[in-house]
Amino acid sequence: MSDKRQRARVQGSWAQQRPRPSRTTVQNSQPSSWGSGPQRTPRTFEFQQPDKPIREVPAETVIEEAGVHEISQGPSGVSRLRLIPGFLPPHEADWIFSKLLAELPWSQKTNYREEAYDEPRLTCWFGELPYTYAKSTMTANTQWHPLLLTLRDAVSHHTSSSFNSLLCNLYRDGHDSIGWHSDDEASLGEKPTIASLSLGDTRVFSLRKQPPPEEDGDYTYVQRIRVPLSHGTLLLMEGATQDDWQHRVAKEYHDRGPRINLTFRTIYPEPEGHRPGTRLRFTAKQM
Ligand SMILES: O=C(O)CCC(=O)C(=O)O
Incomplete structure (x- = not known):
């Protein structure tokens, strides 16, 4: 007899020795904990009202439509996003993207939490004042690339806001990211428009x-929003968005090409007695 058939027979004979529960048995046939043989109490299930009401995790909202989106009313005031897809026409965006990719002084910044770590993306900074976040400072750099000055003017004109600084991020592929954080350093002022x-x-x-x-x-039960940001899209974060919300660009596990993100901001001199990079309120900036 082949090995396989012999094993099948042995398994078959064991299977025969096990008592088969009858289909009509609905009673619990486990021995009782007192060792006095099987209990004959019917197995019943009783609905128990949970102590706390069951809470639903809110579904994530997707914002894709151009326009003004009021995302919350409090607690610090109204938080608003303005989405302008196609702010740059595709052929202009293509040309600007390749120039900035090739010509900006990209480098990898080292931040500090318990210990030093390299940011999972490249950055560069333009502005008359330095910018400190995650316990590391980007030094002042007044050597604006001319294309960035043109873009700053176009963004200011469109939004009726002025910006004196720019943080540029380069995500080389889908593995580059920025963790949950708010742009709420004291140097950005109260209720900044970004x-x-x-x-x-x-x-x-x-x-x-x-x-x-x-x-x-x-954060299990908090509201969540996703905004896919495509080539040439301008997004404004306004009002209390930095007080009441955090944002991030997560890693992706399928192929992504490079992406540049330019965040125009206004930086003020650090308030008296403030340590550079200190926030107006504490939120963990993990990147
Ligand atoms: O890349 C982005 O869209 C976001 C960048 C960002 O969150 C930041 O620079 O603070």
Whole structure:
């Protein structure tokens, strides 16, 4: 007899020795914990009202439509996004993207949390004042690329806001990212308007609402929004967005081409007695 058939026979004979429960048996035939033989109590299930009401995790909202989107009313005031897809026409965006990719002074910044770590993307900074975040400073750089000055004017004109600084991010592929954070350093002032211009491959810009104090830093039940940012799109974050929301661009695990994001901001001299990079309120900036 082949090995396989012999094994099948042995398994078959074991199977025969096991008592088969009858289809009509609905009673519990487990021995009782007192060792007095099988109990004959019927197996019943009783609905128990949970102590706390079951909470639904809110579905993520997707914003793709051009226009003004009021995303919350509080607690710090109105938070608003303005989405302008096609702010740059595709042929202009193509040309600007390749110039900036080749000509900006990209480098990898080192930040500090418990220990030093390199940001998972490249950056460069333009502005008369330095910018400190994640315990590391981007030094002042007044050598604006002429194309960036043209873009700054176009963004200012369109938004009726002025910007004196620019943080440029280069995501080399889908593995580059920026973690959850708010742009809420004291040097950005209260309720800053931040204008973010995207070039290159589309990446998802995600937002999550700050949880109320009673949630103790738990983001499970907070509102979430995703905004796919495509080539040539301008996004404005306004009002209380930096107080009441965090944002990020997460890593992706399928192929993504390079993407440049230009975030125009206004930087003020650090307030008296403020350590550079200190926030107006504490949020963990993990990148
Ligand atoms: O790349 C983006 O769209 C977001 C960049 C960002 O969050 C930042 O520079 O603070």
